[in-house]
Amino acid sequence: MATKILAEAGFDVAVLEAGPFFDPKQDEHRNQFRWPYESPRRGASSDRRSFGDFDAAYGGWNIEGEPFTNAEGTDFWWFRSRMLGGRTNHWGRISLRFGPLDFKRKSVDGLGDDWPIGYDDVKPYYDKVDKLIGVFGSRENIKNEPDGFFLPPPKPRLHEMYYINGARKAGIPVIPSRLSILTKRINEERGLCFYCGQCNRACQWYADFSSGTCLIFPAQKNGGRVQLFTDAMVSEVTTDKEGKATGVTYINKQDKKTYHLKAKTVVLAASACSTARIMLNSKSSVHQDGLGNSSGLVGRYLHDSTGASRAVFIPQLMDRKIYNEDGVGGMHVYTPWWLNDAKLDFPRGYHIEVWGGMGMPSYGFGFNPNDLNKVVGGAIGGYGDSLRDDIKKYYGSVVGISGRGESVPQRDNYCEIDNEVVDQWGIPVLKFNYQWTKHEVNQAKHMQDTFEEVLSATGGTLLGDKPGKDSDYGLTAPGQIIHEVGTTRMGNDPKNSVTNKYNQLHDCENVFVMDAGPFVSQADKNPTWTILALAWRASDYLVEQVKKRNI
Amino acid sequence: MLVTGCAPGETQTAEPVAEEGLPGYGRTEAEKLHDKEVLAEVFLNENELETIAALCDLILPATAMIGGALEAEVPAFIEFIVKDMPNHQLPIRGGLAWLDNHSLKAHNLEFKKITLDQQKAICDQIAYPGKTAPDMMPGEKLFTRMRNLTLTGYYTSKVGIEDLGYKGNVANTWDGVPQEILDEQGLAYEPEWLAKCIKPSQRGSVAEWDADGNLLN
Numbered sequence: 001m002a003t004k005i006l007a008e009a010g011f012d013v014a015v016l017e018a019g020p021f022f023d024p025k026q027d028e029h030r031n032q033f034r035w036p037y038e039s040p041r042r043g044a045s046s047d048r049r050s051f052g053d054f055d056a057a058y059g060g061w062n063i064e065g066e067p068f069t070n071a072e073g074t075d076f077w078w079f080r081s082r083m084l085g086g087r088t089n090h091w092g093r094i095s096l097r098f099g100p101l102d103f104k105r106k107s108v109d110g111l112g113d114d115w116p117i118g119y120d121d122v123k124p125y126y127d128k129v130d131k132l133i134g135v136f137g138s139r140e141n142i143k144n145e146p147d148g149f150f151l152p153p154p155k156p157r158l159h160e161m162y163y164i165n166g167a168r169k170a171g172i173p174v175i176p177s178r179l180s181i182l183t184k185r186i187n188e189e190r191g192l193c194f195y196c197g198q199c200n201r202a203c204q205w206y207a208d209f210s211s212g213t214c215l216i217f218p219a220q221k222n223g224g225r226v227q228l229f230t231d232a233m234v235s236e237v238t239t240d241k242e243g244k245a246t247g248v249t250y251i252n253k254q255d256k257k258t259y260h261l262k263a264k265t266v267v268l269a270a271s272a273c274s275t276a277r278i279m280l281n282s283k284s285s286v287h288q289d290g291l292g293n294s295s296g297l298v299g300r301y302l303h304d305s306t307g308a309s310r311a312v313f314i315p316q317l318m319d320r321k322i323y324n325e326d327g328v329g330g331m332h333v334y335t336p337w338w339l340n341d342a343k344l345d346f347p348r349g350y351h352i353e354v355w356g357g358m359g360m361p362s363y364g365f366g367f368n369p370n371d372l373n374k375v376v377g378g379a380i381g382g383y384g385d386s387l388r389d390d391i392k393k394y395y396g397s398v399v400g401i402s403g404r405g406e407s408v409p410q411r412d413n414y415c416e417i418d419n420e421v422v423d424q425w426g427i428p429v430l431k432f433n434y435q436w437t438k439h440e441v442n443q444a445k446h447m448q449d450t451f452e453e454v455l456s457a458t459g460g461t462l463l464g465d466k467p468g469k470d471s472d473y474g475l476t477a478p479g480q481i482i483h484e485v486g487t488t489r490m491g492n493d494p495k496n497s498v499t500n501k502y503n504q505l506h507d508c509e510n511v512f513v514m515d516a517g518p519f520v521s522q523a524d525k526n527p528t529w530t531i532l533a534l535a536w537r538a539s540d541y542l543v544e545q546v547k548k549r550n551i
Numbered sequence: 552m553l554v555t556g557c558a559p560g561e562t563q564t565a566e567p568v569a570e571e572g573l574p575g576y577g578r579t580e581a582e583k584l585h586d587k588e589v590l591a592e593v594f595l596n597e598n599e600l601e602t603i604a605a606l607c608d609l610i611l612p613a614t615a616m617i618g619g620a621l622e623a624e625v626p627a628f629i630e631f632i633v634k635d636m637p638n639h640q641l642p643i644r645g646g647l648a649w650l651d652n653h654s655l656k657a658h659n660l661e662f663k664k665i666t667l668d669q670q671k672a673i674c675d676q677i678a679y680p681g682k683t684a685p686d687m688m689p690g691e692k693l694f695t696r697m698r699n700l701t702l703t704g705y706y707t708s709k710v711g712i713e714d715l716g717y718k719g720n721v722a723n724t725w726d727g728v729p730q731e732i733l734d735e736q737g738l739a740y741e742p743e744w745l746a747k748c749i750k751p752s753q754r755g756s757v758a759e760w761d762a763d764g765n766l767l768n
Contacts, residue, residue, distance in 0.1 A: 020579070029577040033720060036707035038576060040586060040631050043707070048582050058579050131760075138747040139764065149764045152749035155727035161738050176747055183749045185757045192754055194722035316736060323729055326719035360720050361712065363632075366702030381679045381695070383610045387702060388714065395715065 001532050002267045002514050004215040005539035007224025011546075014261055015216065016232040016250055018270075019058060019082030022089065022212060024202035031056060031201035036362045043362030050079065052362065056089035056202035056210075057081035065424035069431045076415075076432035077479035078273060084230060085212030086271065087482065090200045092330050093179040093208050094353070094526040095135045097126050097533075099144030101340060102406075102523035109347040111408045111439075115520040116492045116501040119146065125533035133209050133532070134186035136328075137178035145336045151184040153177065153332065154195070157325045159356035159399045160333045162314055166458035167335060172352075172450070177334045180209035180529075189218065197359070199329025208329065209528075229261070235427045236282040236291075237266050237511060243286030245511045251425045265510045265542065265551060269535070272517040273302065273415050276487035277430050280417045290417075292488070292505035297498050300414040301486040302434065303522065306350065306405035307476035308444045308467070310451035313372055314460035317397040325357050337524055346442035350405030350524045352450070358396035366391060375461050398463065401455065403447035406524040408439045409486050413478070434478045444473035483527050488517035503538035510551050512538055592634045595643075598661070602647050603629055603697070605663045609674055610701040618710045620701050628704035639696070646693025653690065724751050 007013045022029055031054045036042045039053040046053070050060025059082050068078050081087045100119040106112050123146070130149035137150040153176035156164060167174040181193050190213075191205025199208045206213040220226045231253035238246045238260065247262040268275040276299040282291035290298055337349030370390040373380055378390075418431035448466055455462050467474030491497025494506035499518045505511045514535040516527045545551045578586070595603070604626045613619035620626075633639045650673070654662040658669055665673075677683060677690035678698070705711040727748075733739060759767045 031577055034576050035709070035712070035720065037709055040590070040628075041635050042628070042632075042703065044632075044636070046585075046635075048579070048585060054576075064581065127764075130764075134758070136749070147764060149758075149760050150766065151758055152753065152766065153747060154725050155740065155745065155748045158728045158732065158736065158738075161728070161736075161740075164741075164744075165738075176744070184754050187757060195725040196720060196722065198720075321732060321735075322716040322718055323732070324718040324721070324723055325725070325728070326723075327725050358717065358719075360717060361703075361706045361715065363703055363707065366706045367699040369698075369702055379679060380681060381698070383674055383678050383694075383698065384612065385614060387611060387698070388614075391702065391706065391715065 001211070001215055001535035002269060002512075002539045002542075003226060004219040004224070005536055006267075006543065007219040007226050008222060009539075009543045011543075012225045012227075013219075014227045014229060014263065016229045016234050016248065016261070017084050017086075018233045018253075019084065019086075019231065021228065021230045022056075022058075022083040022085055022202075023217070024056065024089070024204045024210075024213065025206070029202075030204050032198050032204050033196065034201075036360065041363060044364070051090065051200065054198075054201050054362070056200060057087055058083045066429070067421060067423060068429050069418045069421055071431055071433040074432050074434050075477045076434045077477055078430075078432070078484070079479070079482045080271070080274070084216070084228070085210045088210040088528070089202045089212070091482075091528060092526065093181055093199050093328075094330065094334075095178055095180040095209070095529040096351075096523075096525035097146045097148060098122070098523045098525055098530050099146050101144045102521070102525065105348065105406075105521050111347055113409075113489075113491070113496075113520050116490055116497075121501075122530070122533050122537065125537045126529065128536060129529060129532045131186075133180055133214050134182045134190075135178055135180045135529070136176070136183045138176045140175050142173070142175070142336060144340055148178075150178070151182065151186070154183055154328055156332045157327055157357055159314075159317065159396070160331065160354055162317070162399060162458045162460070163354045163401065163454070164333060166454045166456075169457035170450075170454045172335055172454060173338050174333055174335050177331045179328060179330050181328045181330075182207045183328070190214070193328055195324075195327055197326035197329050232259075233425050233427070234270070234278055235425065236278060237268070239282070239284045239286060239291065239508065241285070243284070243508060245291075245508055251427075253425075265512070265546070267512045267514050267542075268517075269514040271515050272484045272487045272519075273299075273430055275513055275515055275517050276302075276415055277417070277427075279488070281428055287507065292498050292507045292511065294507050295495055295498060297411075297489065297496070299416050299430075299487050300411050301409040301489050301520075302413050302415055302432075302484065303407045303409045303486045304478045305481040305483040305522065305524065305526075306407050306436075306440045306443055307402060307481045308447045308451075308474040309400060309402040310448065310455060310466075310474075311398055311400035311463045312455035312458055312460040313375055313398050313463055314458060315376070315397070316459070317399075318376075318393050320358065320396045322358060322395075326359070327357070331355065344442075344446065346439045346446065347408060348406035348439070348443070348524065350403040350443060350447060352454075353402045353404060354399065355402070356396070356399035369394070372397070399455075399458065399460070401451055403444075403451070404481060404524055404526070405440070405443050405447070406522060408437060409489075409521055410435075410437065415487065432479075436472070436475060436478065441472050441475060444475035445469075448473045483516070483522060485516035485519035485522045485527055488513045489520050490518040491520070502541040503534060504541070512542060514538055589631065589634050594634045594640060595630055598651075598663070599644065599647050600626060600630060601663045602650065602661070603643075605670065606694075606697045607701050609670060610698050611705050617714050620705050623705045623708035623710040625701050625704035625708070628708070629700050632700065632704075639700075642692065642696055646689060646696065649689040650693060724754070726751055
């Protein structure tokens with residue numbers, strides 16, 4: 001976002017990306033509309049591409065030659081995607097605004113901290129992001145789920161109608177989902193959604209949001225002076241003797257040499273943890289503990305969303321008549337958090353996502369083809385023609401739901417530099433320290449109780465055992481939901497925060513952080529829309545400060 | 552085409568095809584290199600591949616209407632995947648050896664050489680989890696793995712997708728569940744919900760809103 005706003009304001013912008021160039025419109029980069037048999041492993045995941053051969057995100061949980069470490073007792077999962085546009089190429093496109101309560105949670109429950117800004121500060125930018133990028137949804141006027149400038153949502157699919165009915169019976173709200181996918185034209189440049197359900201593969205028509213297709217390419221096209229440096233791994237931000245940033249040092253992955261790029265202002269948006277890593281590795285006489293780290297808080301308050309799931313088998317969905325129900329790349333309906341006013345044994349809330357349908361087969365399809373005979377009756381296993389019948393009988397008969405919740409940020413959950421390990425470029429790597437608290441575990445328990453109630457109300461049979469205390473109620477490991485935020489949190493007090501309310505370092509006026517690092521808390525809402533709104537707001541501020549010669 | 556046809560033994564000739572057998576879609580350099588290396592590797596031997604082909608044919612034979620696992624080149628898929636996912640290697644190699652040992656004891660011939668009826672008699676003892684005799688459990692483990700790989704290889708192939716009847720992976724305009732399906736299911740869209748949704752005729756015009764966010768077109 002900074003690239004677009006700053007380039008259009010007349011700045012010379014150099015974008016440094018640690019991976020290669022990527023444009024889904026180019027056929028050699030295109031994964032969209034590929035068939036499973038075009039992949040020798042039929043779309044299976046691998047160490048090189050965690051979410052499968054057709055997923056747009058290079059890398060994932062593992063990047064060869066670029067490790068990270070976990071402190072003893074920590075099981076943090078870190079998903080990185082080294083390519084232009086990074087993780088925005090494959091993300092779920094769920095684009096939710098934070099509501100008024102989400103910026104002021106301490107005032108509600110006494111835990112964590114309030115943001116130094118509120119919904120009214122960010123609202124104008126949410127509005128602008130909606131109009132620039134496009135998001136479908138519906139105006140619902142629900143407390144703490146602000147409406148926006150929506151495109152109309154797609155109609156629910158069959159499995160989603162079963163979920164709607166279940167939710168209605170359980171007394172839980174369900175509304176059209178809010179995804180940044182173009183069901184209707186937003187401008188003449190980008191294409192319309194053609195309902196292939198493959199947003200995670202990146203869209204050759206640019207009908208969904210990714211930062212390359214919707215921000216960087218348009219900035220270049222609009223005559224902005226944008227220079228791309230790909231395969232450029234930034235190791236540190238350099239500073240002068242007054243402590244002011246002078247540019248960045250990076251390693252060119254092609255010739256493996258180190259270069260320095262001079263800059264008047266540096267914007268870090270490498271992802272919350274990668275940005276923290278760069279800052280902690282940027283030590284100088286002025287910034288002895290790392291750039292912007294006089295508070296000692298760089299890397300601290302790292303937090304991810306909570307997650308838990310359950311699935312149901314719906315007998316009425318057996319032996320389905322087959323039609324194309326790929327739909328958009330994600331759910332058409334969801335449940336926003338509905339218990340802001342209830343007294344519960346955990347703070348904060350979660351939303352519920354829905355999945356299912358007659359999707360395209362990939363590696364794993366057909367495994368244990370007739371396990372559901374345990375529910376319906378009939379032989380398990382076997383061979384021959386009966387297997388064809390089993391496959392067709394159960395195709396599209398399972399519906400799943402997943403909770404995504406807000407955790408309470410903890411000072412003691414953090415990433416730091418591991419002085420004992422460097423990556424293949426010689427840069428010290430990150431070490432994670434992270435434990436969930438009772439708040440998140442209790443929230444996961446509540447999710448499982450809700451899932452049981454809603455899924456039972458669909459009339460189906462719940463699958464698997466209900467996750468219990470021994471597994472923390474199915475709570476995902478930290479990092480697994482890939483919503484890393486909080487490592488450079490914003491605030492008014494430099495002793496208690498890393499950036500000010502405009503994403504600008506307290507310690508260094510010409511360095512800004514425009515990823516999710518400055519988040520004080522992250523609601524149960526996926527962070528992307530708020531990253532975009534805050535980056536636009538911060539970029540406007542940056543432009544104004546430069547004009548006033550304050551930077 | 553990953554490697555040449557499914558006929559046993561032919562994978563040894565796969566090497567020259569491997570170059571052009573690389574996926575024709577967006578791969579990173581590291582991925583291209585990895586796939587090239589895996590394609591060039593040899594893991595399963597001729598006897599193992601022939602036994603796999605026999606099992607594939609038993610698990611999903613052709614029907615009068617459509618090809619089976621052999622027509623869908625499932626053995627070639629398994630030949631690749633066992634190299635790509637090394638966790639399959641020992642269970643498959645060991646399982647196939649167990650199967651031959653068992654067949655040799657009973658019929659003095661390897662599994663691939665006994666009659667179809669004899670093969671089926673063995674399969675009947677190892678294909679139904681929960682009913683397997685304790686000393687036949689290694690066979691059940693192999694058969695379950697082979698069934699999984701055969702079905703996944705088949706239903707991700709062109710033939711298998713046709714058999715399944717999957718209709719997607721094409722550009723289209725989603726306009727809700729077909730009415731006849733709703734009728735069969737006894738379901739209907741709620742009018743209030745439907746009123747919020749996109750109409751196909753509405754798609755093409757550039758969105759405009761009033762100051763409050765109400766869509767005007």
